[in-house]
Amino acid sequence: MAQIFPKKANDLVKVLAAAVVLGACGLGTMATGLWLSPFITQQDVAKQQVVPFSHLHHVKGLGIDCRYCHTTVETSSFAGIPPTETCMSCHSQIWTNAKMLEPVRASFKTQKPLEWLRVNDVPDFVYFNHSIHVNKGVGCVTCHGQVDEMALTHKGQTLRMGWCLQCHRAPEQFLRPPSEVFNMQWQPPADQSAKGLELVKNNHVKVEQLTNCSVCHR
Amino acid sequence: MTTQQHSIARAVNRVAAFFTLALVLVLTSGCHQDMWNQAKYKPLAKSTFFADGLASRPQVPGVVPAGYGARDTLLYTGKVDGQLANSFPEELPVTRELILRGQQRFEIYCTPCHGRLGDGNGMIVQRGFKRPPSYHTDRLRAVPVGYFFDVMTNGFGTMYSYASRVPVKDRWAIAAYIRTLQYSQFAPETDMAPQDLALLDQPVQGLALLDKSEAKTTEGSAHHE
Incomplete structure (x- = not known):
């Protein structure tokens, strides 16, 4: 009975094995890079807060x-x-019409805390x-x-x-x-x-x- | 198949199995978060249990913290028999430590409006807040020390209460420091050390007043008191 795979197939297996190993290494490197990147650690990534506090x-x-x-x-x-009261210690007097601070005033009026994201x-x-x-x-x-x-x-x-x-x-x-x-x-x-x-x-x-x-x- | 081919195939299988397992582990590592996010509340967290959504519960009205007892004493009110007191509570002797603590707390909570000198020209005032009175007036030199404690505790005019931000003893320390500040600007010549007198003859150079060497002199005169 003739061989199913020609002798050349041996080389193919070697190439495939190398590709699997290299691919896995590459995947590992990428995964590590991702794990250390700000995408995962969130280092240096600002969150969109209810008020853009500076x-x-x-x-x-x-x-x-x-x-x-x-x-x-x-x-x-x-x-x-800080509770909203702390913000209002100053902002009851200054920037009282600033649109940016509307959520602060609303929170103070309704006694509903601002929801800051950690x-x-x-x-x-x-x-x-x-x-x-x-x-x-x-x-x-x-x-x-x-x-x-x-x-x-x-x-x-x-x-x-x-x-x-x-x-x-x-x-x-x-x-x-x-x-x-x-x-x-x-x-x-x-x-x-x-x-x-x-x-x-x-x-x-x-x-x-x-x-x-x-x-x-x- | 030769023996060699067999062993290569086995090796390839093993390597493939290893990486498949590794990949599965990596992909599923995010599935178990129950120790990262435990069924407990951290301070000020959001709650789905309480109707108002607050995990940190507000105090029941009239609650007295353990170990506090009667809160109608001089220490907590700044008053004796309903009148503002001109003395410090017994439990807080006015020491150099208390005044230095007061200075530190004053510079955190009060300087934004009152300024480091207590002249009412702090940064927030420069940005449009109503200017508070300077401490260096006859009226405020004459008020009893309990007055300052009372204002910090209950607020005054546009100034909010600082009771939730500054603990009771720190409020007294600040009151002691305000007295020190007043004295620093109104000390009779006879009370002053020679190096302080020498400074009087020098022209004031803007921020030189905030210089550390001079701050020390202020502390020094406080010490004389």
Whole structure:
């Protein structure tokens, strides 16, 4: 009986095998690229909010401190999203006819909260706490990026676990003096590693515990 | 088929199976989100359970937080027997720490309108907000300290209440700092240190007032008090 496949078919199999391997590698590379891209991480992607609030205007332009609105950042796990009342503290008097602010006025009148979309979110199995980070010398900018330059708010970092661990493994590289936590312009000194170790010591940061699973996952 | 062909076919099969499995895993990895999005509410989340859609429930009227007790004392009202008090609550002695805390809180919550000097020329005023009175007037130098606490707590004129934003003790700290600011602009010469007197003879150069060295001097005179 004659062979079904000619001898040349052997080459075809090799070519096909190579194509499968290369294709899979290519697919893997693409999937990884996608996983790391802003399309998935949402880093640097602004969300369309009910009011196009500008941190650039309010923080850099007017010099309002983060804590004017995010009042519980030093005392609670949740930094706090300001109630409409906070917006109206100023906007009951200025820009009172601005169309852009109509949802704010409507919310104040009807006592129905504005529905802001969360920009910075971690999975529900992560028990993140703002107060401990702020009180131990992690600056706002370290995790949120230059919020004072964001005309529309977006994530400044990926907030992925690998990213968190950079600091949980070596906090001395990132900590700043307590007085500079809310300073959006602070730059690390040349001897940050040495200064950072001092801050780690003075703030009683237990570095050996920072990579325990249960520090963040309960 | 030769043995060699067999082994190649098997290898190809294995590789194909591996990548199919990997592909299936990747494509289905998004199917289990129940740990990412657990059946629990985070603060200020949206709720489908409560009629008003709020997961964070408003307080029942008249509720008293645990450990607070009577709230009609000087500490919570700034008043004694219904009259604005000109003294600080017993539990809050006026120390350097309290004043420095007050300065920090003042610069967060008050400077947007009142300005760092308390002269009522803050950035929001420069943008059109009604100008608040300067602290450096005879009237406001004469009011009891409870007045400042009361205004922060209940609001005044176009100023909203800051009770929900600034905790009680911080409001007293701010009141202490306002008194310090007033003193910094109205201290008799006899109270001043030689370096402060020397500064008086220098022409004021715009933002030089906000200079750190000078801020320290202000703290210094507060300390004398």
